[in-house]
Amino acid sequence: xxxxxxxxxxxxxxxxxxxxxxxxxxxxxxxxxxxxxxxxxxxxxxxxxxxxxxxxxxxxxxxxxxxxxxx
Numbered sequence: 425x426x427x428x429x430x431x432x433x434x435x436x437x438x439x440x441x442x443x444x445x446x447x448x449x450x451x452x453x454x455x456x457x458x459x460x461x462x463x464x465x466x467x468x469x470x471x472x473x474x475x476x477x478x479x480x481x482x483x484x485x486x487x488x489x490x491x492x493x494x495x
Contacts, residue, residue: 425482432484436462439475 425432437446437460449457479485 425478425484439471440466441471 435448437448440446440462446460448460476485
């Protein structure tokens with residue numbers, strides 16, 4: 425997140441702190457790739473708050489639109 429790039433992309437498995445068992449792709453493996461799926465229950469309040477805090481710390485949180493609030 426500290427990169428100067430405009431966009432940052434995280435694999436969901438990293439956000440959830442999962443290990444190798446959640447890999448989506450194993451190079452050189454003919455079958456079984458791209459099978460992993462995330463269920464909604466995996467994104468706990470704790471993980472959500474940690475991600476929110478990181479986006480704020482690194483200046484990547486959405487900018488609030490004050491024009492809409494004034495209407």
